Amino acid sequence: xxxxxxxxxxxxxxxxxxxxxxxxxxxxxxxxxxxxxxxxxxxxxxxxxxxxxxxxxxxxxxxxxxxxxxxxxxxxxxxxxxxxxxxxxxxxxxxxxxxxxxxxxxxxxxxxxxxxxxxxxxxxxxxxxxxxxxxxxxxxxxxxxxxxxxxxxxxxxxxxxxxxxxxxxxxxxxxxxxxxxxxxxxxxxxxxxxxxxxxxxxxxxxxxxxxxxxxxxxxxxxxxxxxxx
Numbered sequence: 001x002x003x004x005x006x007x008x009x010x011x012x013x014x015x016x017x018x019x020x021x022x023x024x025x026x027x028x029x030x031x032x033x034x035x036x037x038x039x040x041x042x043x044x045x046x047x048x049x050x051x052x053x054x055x056x057x058x059x060x061x062x063x064x065x066x067x068x069x070x071x072x073x074x075x076x077x078x079x080x081x082x083x084x085x086x087x088x089x090x091x092x093x094x095x096x097x098x099x100x101x102x103x104x105x106x107x108x109x110x111x112x113x114x115x116x117x118x119x120x121x122x123x124x125x126x127x128x129x130x131x132x133x134x135x136x137x138x139x140x141x142x143x144x145x146x147x148x149x150x151x152x153x154x155x156x157x158x159x160x161x162x163x164x165x166x167x168x169x170x171x172x173x174x175x176x177x178x179x180x181x182x183x184x185x186x187x188x189x190x191x192x193x194x195x196x197x198x199x200x201x202x203x204x205x206x207x208x209x210x211x212x213x214x215x216x217x218x219x220x221x222x223x224x225x226x227x228x229x
Contacts, residue, residue: 066129067163069227077221087111101125117144134161151180186212200228
């Protein structure tokens with residue numbers, strides 16, 4: 001017959017065995033292959049590593065990150081309404097001020113001695129800058145000379161933008177009017193197709209129409225633009 005102290009020792013031994021089985025020896029091991037794959041994926045992907053270290057604020061990105069880039073460009077155009085005259089363009093577009101929806105733009109275009117235009121304007125985008133579409137009200141000043149006929153004054157209008165792929169491809173349509181005191185207002189229409197070639201370079205095809213009570217003018221251009229500076 002087993003004495004009470006003996007029974008206690010037997011039960012204690014059984015409890016120890018159960019503890020060992022339910023402890024680390026009985027736990028399901030973590031697959032080493034899965035851990036290795038996760039570490040390899042993190043090393044191979046700088047984007048994933050950056051997201052793990054600093055999770056992005058997607059709402060802030062939509063509000064402030066531009067779906068369209070700031071652009072410094074040079075271009076060449078053909079004025080089909082003026083015997084295919086060659087024009088040259090320098091422009092700086094959509095310099096956004098301090099993470100607001102307000103941007104500044106300017107451009108200078110030179111044809112022959114009797115054909116020239118330059119101007120600057122401010123645009124205010126109504127939707128967040130990261131939106132796939134946007135509408136901007138714009139106002140500024142423009143001087144325009146076509147075959148010796150000059151117009152200058154305040155320019156007002158609007159720009160409609162579709163970002164087909166943010167900072168990669170977009171279509172923009174602008175309509176504005178030069179409120180000139182030198183013979184009536186002049187309407188300007190620009191249709192632009194932009195495509196990003198690399199993180200630093202982009203091309204934009206432009207169709208430019210000028211309409212006034214005196215004449216109509218049409219030109220086609222291609223701009224090469226620096227977008228990382």
